Amino acid sequence: MLEGLYSALALLFSSPEIFGVIFLASVIGLVFGVLPGLGGITALAILLPFTYGWNPMIAMFFFAGILGAVPFGGSISAILLNTPGTAENAASCFDGHPMVRRGEGGKALGISATASALGGLFGLVLLLLLIPVLRMVVLAFGPPEFLFLCLFGLVAVAFAARGNLIKGLVSGGTGILISLVGYSNVFGSLRFTLGSEYLWDGIKLVPFLVGLLAISELINFFVRGTSITEIDPSAAGGKVMEGVKTVFHKKVCFFRSSAIGTLVGMIPGVGAAVANFLSYTTAVQTSRRAENFGKGEPEGLVASEASNNACLSGAFLPTIAFGIPGSGAMAVILGIFVLHGLEPGPLFLREHMDILFAIIIGIVLGNVIASGFGLLTAKYLARITTINISYIIPIVLILCFAGTYAYRENPWDVVLALLAGILGFVLKRNRFPIICFVIGYVLGVLAEKAFHQSLMISHGSYAIFFTSPITLVLIALILLVLVFPFLQLRRNRDENEA
C-alpha cells in the first residue's frame, strides 16, 4: 500500500508542474464551486474531454484538485449568498448565512476554510488507516442494506431540514417519484415520460439541481429586492482569524463530523449531502447550544464543512474498489477512468494504488489551496454580499443557463432548469424543504434498484429486508429518527410544565 503513496509523492515532487496543475484545478474548482448551480459535476464534465491523452496520474491530480476545491467554493456561495453551489453545502446555509447577516461573514469564511482543509486532511488520514478493512466494510452492504441506508438518509434529511417533518417527507417522496421518470435500467422500459422524447433520459441531474437550488434563489433575491446584506463590507469581511480559531475550539464537533463524513462517503450512493446533514443533525442533537442552531451557530458550520470535505476521500473508495459511484461527481470520475483506460474494481486497489493516492493527494492539496485562497480573500469575498442584487441576478442567471446548456448541449435542459427554479422557489416559499426533494431525487432510482435486486436475490421473499443485522440497525435508526421528535417534544412540554 505504501508503495503507491511513495510513487504518487515521487511523481508530485519530481514534477513541479504538477503543483501548477493542482493549483489551476483548485482555482477552477473554486470558481465552479462559488458560481451557484455549477459545481463539481459540471466542472468535471466540461473538462473531461480536455484531459484525453494526459498521463492518467496527472489527470487524476487535476480532477481530484477540482473536486477538493469545489466544496469550499460551494460553501462561499452557501455562506454569502445562501445559495449552496451543490447539495453537500446546503447545511452550511443554515448557520453560515445568518452569521453573514449579523456581520460575521469573515468569521464564517474562516471557519469554512479551516474546517474544509482540516476535514480533507482528516479524511486522508482515516482513509489510510481504513484501507485494509475497506473491502470487508463495503462488501457488507448488499442491496437490502443499501435500500435501508437510502431510506435512512432520506428520513434523516427530512428531520434535519428546516420546515416540518411531514413536509420534508412529502418533498422527499415527490423527489423519488421524479427520479423514476424515464428509461428504467431495472425493467428496460420507459415510465412517466408522457410521450416526451426528452424525458426518455429522465430528469437530468445538472439542470434539475441548477434550477432547484440556484435559479430558485435568484427568484428569491428578486422578490426580496435588496442586497443580500446591508452590513458594512468591512464588518462583513472581518474576524477571519477568529473563525480559524473557532474550529480548533470545536475539536469534538470537528473530529466527529469528519469521521461521519469519511464513513458516510464510503457508502455507495449516499454521498456528501447525507454526510453533511447527518453531521449537522448530530451536532444539533449533541450541542449544549442547540437552540442557536439555524441562527448562526459556528458549531453548525464546522460540522457541515468538515464533513463534506472528509466525505470526498471516502466517496472515492467504493468508486475505485467496486466501480460503484458514490455520487454524481463519482459517476463522472468513472467516465474519466474509462477515458484513461483504467478499470475500477477490486484489482484496482492492488495494481493502481498510486492512482488512488494521486487522487487523495489531489483532493487534499486542492482543498488546502482553495481554503488558503479563501482565507486570503475572505474580506473581499464577503463584499459580494453588499452588491446590489440587480447586478447578480442577470449574470448568475446567464451562467446558470449557459452551464446547464454546456452540460450536454441540449437547449431543453435550460427550460427544465427554469421550471425547476420556479418549482424550487414555490416549494421554499411554502416551507417544503428543497433539500429533501433533492435527496429523494438522487436516492430514488438507487433505492428502487436496490429493492428489486434484493427481491431477486431472495427469489421474491420480503424476509430479506429483515434478516441482516445491518438492515435491522438501519431500521431501528429510521424509527428512532421518526420517533425522536415526539419524545423530545414531550420532554420539552414536561420541562415547560415543570
Add this chain to the structure above:
Amino acid sequence: MKTKPKGSFWMTLLLTGFVLLFCALSLSYGAKERLIPLIIGFGCLVFCTLLLLGQKFPKLVRSFDVSVHDLMRDRSTKKNTASAVADPEVAKKTVVISLWALGYLILIFLVGFHIANPIFLVLFLKMSGKISWPKTIILTAITWGFIYGLFEIMLKQEIFRGILFDAYLPPL
C-alpha cells in the same frame, strides 16, 4: 384562530395532484414496475391529506409539525407559518422575474446565447435594476466576453446559436 397559510394549501394541493398523476400512470405498468411508485405515491398522498386536513383542523397535524430546528425551542414561541402566505407583492414579483427569465429563454431559443445575453443584460440592468448606462455597458461587455471566451476560445464548444440561425433543436 391563526391565519391559515393559503399558499401552503395550494402548494400541497398541487403536489397531491402531481402524486395522483404518478399513481394513475403507474397503474398502466407491470406489477414490479409500479410497485415502488405506488408505495411512495401512497405514502405521499397520506401525508398530503394530513397537511390538507391540517389547514382545517390544525390539531390533527400539530404533533407531526416538528423538525430538528423546532425541537430546541418552545413551541409557543415558534414562528407561525403566516410568512408562507403568498402576499400580492411576492406573487407579482415572482411573476415579473419568471417573465424576465422566460423572455431570456425565448431569446436564447430564437437567436442563441451570444445575441440573447447582451440583449437580456442591457434590458434587465436598465429596466429592472435602473443601473446607469456606463455600468450597464461595462457589465454587459465583461459578461459577454467571459461567456464567449469560455465557450468559443477556451472550451471550443459551440454554444447554441438559436433556431433563427439554423441551430439544431432536439425533439421534445
